[in-house]
Amino acid sequence: MLGPLLRHVDATSAAVWVETGRAGKVAVRLIEQPDRVWRARTFAVHGHHYALVEVDGLDPGTRTAYQVLVDGEVVWPPAGTDLPASTLTTLPEDGAVRLAFGSCRTSVPHDAVHHLSHGVDALRSYALALADGDPGPLGTPPQLLLLLGDQVYADSTSAAMREFIAARRDLDEEPGPELADYEEYAHLYRLAWSEPALRWLLSWLPSLMIFDDHDVRDDWNTSQQWREEMEATSWWHGRIVAGLGSYWVYQHLGNLSPAARAEDPLWVELRRRQEGAGEAEVDLTDAVDAFAERTDAEPLSYRWSYTHRLGRNRLVVVDSRASRRLDPGDRAMLDERETRWVDEQLVGDVDHLLVGTSLPFLLPRGLHHLESWNEALVNGGWGHRLTGVGERLRQELDLEHWGAFAASFDRVAEMVDEVADGRRGAAPSSVLFLSGDVHHSYVTEVERRTGSRILQLVCSPIRNPLPRAARAIVAGLSHGARPLGTLLARSARVPDPRWDWHGVAGPWFDNNLALLELDGTDLRAAWVGGKVLGGEHDRPRLAVVADLELDVPPVGSEHHDAVARVHPGVVGGMRGRLRRLRERLVARRSLR
Known part of the structure; x- marks a missing residue:
């Protein structure tokens, strides 16, 4: 029915996830070595059937063609497919690592009408290019796909999703065209992941994921008042239970390493039930629903964050939604337990340390100050009569990024400083924040003279562009909000953040997918999208939005003034020349 999705992969093992149409036994078999087979029984949740096949004993850094069988x-x-073979793609133990990342992808048809309203799907465009043998500007396909939130939109549904909902219930009743239960989430995932080219891509490119707000609902956990407003509705409890339960099944289970999966409470319960069920399928519905209800009510009971080794590099993926502390006057992006966990994971002795967080850690400085001011305003920084105004601004303007949780921002920044200064093991060449959410892409850098470089790389959206008017507003705020933001923050007695940072490249508003190459101290990043030529809406061509070679000087030396080089002749589109000129100018900015 859906999949196979190649999920957590290391040097010698891989996890293959599928949804089937019936109960049965799922097998993964190597095509060239048909005697090598791994099997798993399906389990059921709300009438749907799933299996995660654990494959082991593979060779590092290899691609091995495989088949999936159900009951033989x-x-x-x-x-009849004309797409290349699906492969089990293991990670190398050493050498260069390449990954793709991005966020915010709506699932609508790939035709002229929807290209006009939603733009060209960057992930599908890249899949088609890879199938044709074009890996894009890095010259080699990536070894990992990191999806940083809004893989599905539960609150802003497509015509196909609304048609499915309308066949089940009255759209005039709450929650209207938004998702209400697990059955609707299952259909939403099918719409998101069943397109043939994308399905093929996910069958061989290992993927890791983390949620953001639209996987559940816009502004999820933005504040205590928001929570109270949701809990007062007739539908929120069903939504959050279905959202978190389906997220564990469709996204989170595949994030886990074999060791982490063996300790996961739901997986442990599944294996316990299977041991006593013989060949019968286990129904995990009650356990999944109880788990989802508990993790929402007691965020400390479960951790959605995780880590992943990438050769000589380390990826730490941080949940910036479910683990928030929302106490008025004492808000935190991460509760104390989650903060301690992040503190333990941010260490050196790697070539590059990557921190995946759906919300950008570094917004443009002016926007960061505006969010810090809003946090102070809600806490009475301009008097208690204006706290309600601050709360309305927070929700209406999405003022809920790391800058709106100043204490959390400074704590994590302090951890990263210690890594970059070599106080947590040997300093890496760089610490890279990888993020999405904001529907435009950019690169910023923390102003440091020695130690590891600290950069923020943002890729958003994969397919959900801002309207033209909103782009102009965002671009203006990105470049012009610093004086206003600074003034407002100081008027509310907000202390300056621990870091100062500046823009390196961007913003870009195209639908795009970021490609990142880590090779020793070398660092290169590109953003690619799709463009329609000759009216071939079903076969968009790959377009390079930007291609940056980010110089990484030796740790301990003073950083170079030129922080990025833009590869010439790589930017496509009608405004390519202007964009190339802008990027060359932006890339010459020096550290101040």
Whole structure:
């Protein structure tokens, strides 16, 4: 029914996730070594059937073609496909690592009408290019896809999703065209992941994921008042239970390493039930619902964050939604338990330390100050009569990024400073924050003279562009809000943040997917999208939005003035020349 998705992969093992149409036994078999087979029984949740096949004993850094069988029948690859073979793609133990990342992807058709309203799907465009043998500007396909939130939109549904909902219930009743239960989430994931080119891509490119607000609802956990407003509705409890339960099944289970999966409470319960069920399928519905209800009510009971080793590099993916502390006057992006966990994970002795967080850690300085001011305003910084105004501004303007949780921002910045200064093991060449959410892409850098470089790389959206008017507002705020933001923050007695930072490149508003290459101290990043040529809306061509070679000087030396080089002749589109000129100018900015 859906998949296979190649999920957590290391040097010798891989996890293959599928949804099937019936109960049965799922097998993964190597095509060239058909005697090598791994099997798993399906389990059921709300009438849907899933399996996660744990494959082990593979060789590092290899691509091995495989098939999926259900009850002995080959169901993948599909008959008659002209797409390349699906492979189990293991990570190398050393050498260069390449990954793709991005966020915010709506699932609508790939035709002229929806290209006009939603733009060209960057992830699908890249899948088609890879299938044709074009890996893009890095010259080699990535070894990992990191999806940083809003993989599905539960609150802003497509025509196809609304049609499905309308066949089940009255759209005039709450929650209207938004998702209400697990059955609707299951259909939403099918719409998001069943397109043939994308399905093929996810069958061989290992993927890791983390949620953001639209996976549940816009502004999820922005404040205590927001929570109280949601809990007063007739539908919120069903939404959050279905949202978190389906997230564990469709996204989070595949994030886990074999060791982490063996300790996961739901996986442990599944294996316990399977041991006593013989060949019968286990129904995990009650356990999934109880788990989801508990993790929402007691965020300290479960951790959605995780880590992943990438050769000589380390990726730490941080939940910046479910683990928030929302106490008025004492808000935190991460509760104390989660903060301690992040503190333990941010260490050196790697080439590059990557921190994945759906919300950008570094916004443009002016916007960061505006969010810090809003946090102070809600806390009475301009008098208690204006706290309600501050709360309305927070929700209406989405003032809920790391800058709106100043104490959390400074604590994490202090941890990263210690890593970059070599006080937590040997300093890496760089600490990279990888993020999405904001529907435009950019690169910023913390102003440091020695130690590791600290950069923020943002890629958003994959397919959900801002309207033209909103782009102009965002661009203006990005470049012009610093004086106003600084003035407002100081008027509310907000202390300056621990860091100062500046823009390196961007913003870009195209639908795009970021590609990142880590090779020793070398660092290169590109943003690619799709463009329609000759009216071929079903076969968009790959377009390079930007291609940056980010110089990484030796740790301990003074950083170079030129922080990025833009590769010439790589930017496509009608405004390519202007964009190239802008990028060359931006890339010459020196540290101040």
